[in-house]
Amino acid sequence: MTVYNDFVIRFANVNGSGSASANGMFAKALFRMGVPISTRNIFPSNIEGLPTWFEVRASQAGYQGRREGVDLMVAMNAETYAEDAAAVVPGGYLLHDNSKGLDRRLLRADINAIGIPIAKLILPEFTNPKQRKLFKNIVYLGALSALLNIDFDVITGMVSTQYKGKDELIQPNIHALELGRRYAKQYLECPLPIQVRRTKQLDGKIMVDGNAAGALGALYAGATICAWYPITPSTSMAEAFEKYANQLRTDAETGQRKFAIIQAEDELAAIGIVIGAGWNGARAFTATSGPGLSLMSEFLGLAYFAEIPAVLFDIQRAGPSTGMPTRTQQGDLLSAAYASHGDTKHPLLFPATPKESFEFAADAFDLSDRLQTPVIVLSDLELGMNDAVSDAFTWDDARQYDRGKVLSKEDLDDIEVFGRYLDVDGDGIGYRTLPGTHAEKGAFFTRGTSRDAYARYTEAPEAYTENMDRLAKKWRTAASLVPAPEISGHRHRAGVVFYGTTAAPMVEALVRLADDGAPLDAMRLRGFPFAADVADFIDGHEFVFVVEQNRDAQMKTLLVNELSIDPAKIVPVLYYGGLSISADAIAERIIEHFDEHNLPRLKEVPGGLGA
Amino acid sequence: MTFVAKPRVHHPQLPLNDLGLNRRDYEGAVSTLCAGCGHDSVSAAIVQACAELSLPPHRFAKVSGIGCSSKTPSYFLNASHGFNAVHGRMPSVATGANLANRELHCIGVSGDGDSASIGIGQFAHIVRRRINMLYIVDNNGTYGLTKGQFSATNDKGSTSKKGAPNLYEPIDLVSMALQIGASFVARSFSGDKQQLVPLLKGALLHRGFAFIDVISPCVAFNNHNGSTKSYDYVRGRGASVVTADFLPKDFIATAAETVVDYAPGTTETVALPDGSRLRLSKLDESYDPHDRAHALAHVLEAQQRGEVVTGLLYVDPDASDCHEILDTVETPLNALGEAELCPGQGALDRINAGLR
Numbered sequence: 011m012t013v014y015n016d017f018v019i020r021f022a023n024v025n026g027s028g029s030a031s032a033n034g035m036f037a038k039a040l041f042r043m044g045v046p047i048s049t050r051n052i053f054p055s056n057i058e059g060l061p062t063w064f065e066v067r068a069s070q071a072g073y074q075g076r077r078e079g080v081d082l083m084v085a086m087n088a089e090t091y092a093e094d095a096a097a098v099v100p101g102g103y104l105l106h107d108n109s110k111g112l113d114r115r116l117l118r119a120d121i122n123a124i125g126i127p128i129a130k131l132i133l134p135e136f137t138n139p140k141q142r143k144l145f146k147n148i149v150y151l152g153a154l155s156a157l158l159n160i161d162f163d164v165i166t167g168m169v170s171t172q173y174k175g176k177d178e179l180i181q182p183n184i185h186a187l188e189l190g191r192r193y194a195k196q197y198l199e200c201p202l203p204i205q206v207r208r209t210k211q212l213d214g215k216i217m218v219d220g221n222a223a224g225a226l227g228a229l230y231a232g233a234t235i236c237a238w239y240p241i242t243p244s245t246s247m248a249e250a251f252e253k254y255a256n257q258l259r260t261d262a263e264t265g266q267r268k269f270a271i272i273q274a275e276d277e278l279a280a281i282g283i284v285i286g287a288g289w290n291g292a293r294a295f296t297a298t299s300g301p302g303l304s305l306m307s308e309f310l311g312l313a314y315f316a317e318i319p320a321v322l323f324d325i326q327r328a329g330p331s332t333g334m335p336t337r338t339q340q341g342d343l344l345s346a347a348y349a350s351h352g353d354t355k356h357p358l359l360f361p362a363t364p365k366e367s368f369e370f371a372a373d374a375f376d377l378s379d380r381l382q383t384p385v386i387v388l389s390d391l392e393l394g395m396n397d398a399v400s401d402a403f404t405w406d407d408a409r410q411y412d413r414g415k416v417l418s419k420e421d422l423d424d425i426e427v428f429g430r431y432l433d434v435d436g437d438g439i440g441y442r443t444l445p446g447t448h449a450e451k452g453a454f455f456t457r458g459t460s461r462d463a464y465a466r467y468t469e470a471p472e473a474y475t476e477n478m479d480r481l482a483k484k485w486r487t488a489a490s491l492v493p494a495p496e497i498s499g500h501r502h503r504a505g506v507v508f509y510g511t512t513a514a515p516m517v518e519a520l521v522r523l524a525d526d527g528a529p530l531d532a533m534r535l536r537g538f539p540f541a542a543d544v545a546d547f548i549d550g551h552e553f554v555f556v557v558e559q560n561r562d563a564q565m566k567t568l569l570v571n572e573l574s575i576d577p578a579k580i581v582p583v584l585y586y587g588g589l590s591i592s593a594d595a596i597a598e599r600i601i602e603h604f605d606e607h608n609l610p611r612l613k614e615v616p617g618g619l620g621a
Numbered sequence: 622m623t624f625v626a627k628p629r630v631h632h633p634q635l636p637l638n639d640l641g642l643n644r645r646d647y648e649g650a651v652s653t654l655c656a657g658c659g660h661d662s663v664s665a666a667i668v669q670a671c672a673e674l675s676l677p678p679h680r681f682a683k684v685s686g687i688g689c690s691s692k693t694p695s696y697f698l699n700a701s702h703g704f705n706a707v708h709g710r711m712p713s714v715a716t717g718a719n720l721a722n723r724e725l726h727c728i729g730v731s732g733d734g735d736s737a738s739i740g741i742g743q744f745a746h747i748v749r750r751r752i753n754m755l756y757i758v759d760n761n762g763t764y765g766l767t768k769g770q771f772s773a774t775n776d777k778g779s780t781s782k783k784g785a786p787n788l789y790e791p792i793d794l795v796s797m798a799l800q801i802g803a804s805f806v807a808r809s810f811s812g813d814k815q816q817l818v819p820l821l822k823g824a825l826l827h828r829g830f831a832f833i834d835v836i837s838p839c840v841a842f843n844n845h846n847g848s849t850k851s852y853d854y855v856r857g858r859g860a861s862v863v864t865a866d867f868l869p870k871d872f873i874a875t876a877a878e879t880v881v882d883y884a885p886g887t888t889e890t891v892a893l894p895d896g897s898r899l900r901l902s903k904l905d906e907s908y909d910p911h912d913r914a915h916a917l918a919h920v921l922e923a924q925q926r927g928e929v930v931t932g933l934l935y936v937d938p939d940a941s942d943c944h945e946i947l948d949t950v951e952t953p954l955n956a957l958g959e960a961e962l963c964p965g966q967g968a969l970d971r972i973n974a975g976l977r
Contacts, residue, residue, distance in 0.1 A: 217977070218976045229964075230964070231963075234720075234955070234957060235720050258964040266951070267949050268949070268950050268957055271947075275742055275743070279710070281713075282743070283713045284717060285713075286684070286714035286715060287718065288721075289718060289721075290721035290725075290955055291722065292717075309707060309710065403972065403973055407966050444722075446701070447679075453700050455695055
């Protein structure tokens, strides 16, 4: 039986061998045919030589989470032959270069080996050693086009676009593609029972990674200053900002730039630059990962206490310490929420898709200006660095930036006495002034030390307490401003809570659980502090699963701590191996819990509100 | 005493500057530093320099780190915003502030602990980036607020108040600034206002990174015999190479002008971006304040002789600043709005198309 648009293919390559370009073209070709895909780059912290994998999942249902098991392995790295062969599902396929015969490590009776003499095919056709190496990737791409029934025109079209202006490269690439395709057609059974076919499901969609989307969101939000220090997996966000800013923020007449990017000496300086710029009224951000967040913590406390806007994107990777720098995790939740000493906390946003990375990036600047405090966007490697199918970006041209409570010169003219930290409106947020605004009024001294409502240094217990209580009131205001949770289903006994990139496999897991008689109500958290809905959802269920990608159930801790929830009500479902969590893992763990506790498999309530 | 505003009354005959303001309009809150602290003299010199330059007192961004020195931005230019940041990190805050609004004068005040120890990395990198600012280090060789520990600028062999010698080599921020590319480098002494005020004026009008290391004795912990940062030591061992005299842009030389009471050597003038000039009087005719390598060698040689070289050590009148390096627009970045910054749905449609 032929299965269309539903498989996992994994490319096993050697890092630095030029495979990324061919594999990217493969994914793009499927996307252009309307095949719903998601991609994952499983790469080492290395420039050349170590094993690297690229995985594409096609899912007719549109599931974007990782799926366990590989249907078709392209085994191009002898070093990992054994583990690559083992990863294939029974009955699956293994494509390899059989120029020197079938390596014993690839032998498995229950899978189908597809041998193509890639090196032999290339040898007589190309003399340049670099091309001989690079075109191995192009040859298997050509073979796959036949094996999976990919429109050849889509691939050749991409080659022509990619090498536009370098025409001398187009013909050899197409020749290499044809070598693979022709061999497959001539000697192999084509196409395989797993294959692709065109759909219109992706019409209007785009394929993009979360870091580029976030960078674009920051640009649209009016960020003018980006200060950063290179760290995987956040680096591509700063680089994308630079690319888009060069295109979209350069003055057409003078060529001058309406932005400033500083690659700082370290993360401490990066966040310091952001805070200095925020204090002086420019929208500024930094992008970093866990180790950078640790370094930025002192400054984040200053910005919290001195009430200065700043936006930080934490593209999480697996910790602790250097951990697994090229693997994904949701391990920075607690350190981001409470970054810095003393009673400090920060609003967090949890984007789940590239579209949301774009939107939350823009919202983060409004929130940060409105609340006069740092806002941290918690993305991760899975979202930040992998291409995913996404709804197209949209922007309301009527949207005005919310710069928050900033007094102009005219405002100050009308004010008798300016008090920077006076709670005039009862929402805990004072009015601020920018340096240089007014000749006589509005200047004040910003400090990390305690001060009264008029920004005057004081160590008086009453003044200190009053200020801390006002900050707590501001925190409650924040709870009503951050994105509300998305809740579905209202009648089931148990619920599930999740956030960020756990959302993609959760969609799939929820369907599977419902099929297995364990339907759950679902709440996707999108921001911190928690809105009132969050406590209501948990209160409204006998117990809730909290699914997340860290060892210590950090979201559980945050919920218990912030909402005084009985910890016994929360069942953690955890994955922290460094790949993204899969629907398989979630569903299995939840069913296990039902079984272990002899919980009846629940049935849909007839006439219930449903999801 | 936590915060005391100065009374606004002043002597009716205080001279007015071109903006119709007097010196009091440039002052800050009452200092909470020790009586006789060199830092207060530096603040007073900043007040005098800004008043005499007729700069609008509210058009400054004052930034500092942590320590006695870093408290001082409260004590000058009350009409301007100040930012007392975290220890050793003033340079990054100054960088952000300057990138956000290039039109404000940026004055950073730091100390030897703040800049030579915890903040030495940030100090080095702000010099590299050529942020257009005046960076002052009130250098007293000691941690005052924590009661007298040696700082990294303390000379080897210099003793603590209790007589224990410092065992480690000193860091000289002037030499560092010269090496890394600061375009205006001076050293002065808080007890020598006559030298300090013109240097501050020149630095304020210099485009690029202007650094002044001001030896500023700590009367509480580092002003005893045996200290090399005491009033007596610096007065006795200070050797000025180039004295600067600030000439405003409409200055007309007259025969009656007497500007310096140092021994005269050769003089030359350096044009500043606003049309004013610095007149440099070289006390040692061989000294060339436009030769970075020579300046550095001179400083190091004097150090070996146990001398403290003061004056304007190096200036590049044609220096560039970070905004030129980055080629940013003339309008301050913090003054740009949606119209200038947001490309809108049209551009987004094109970006979407490129992602298909």
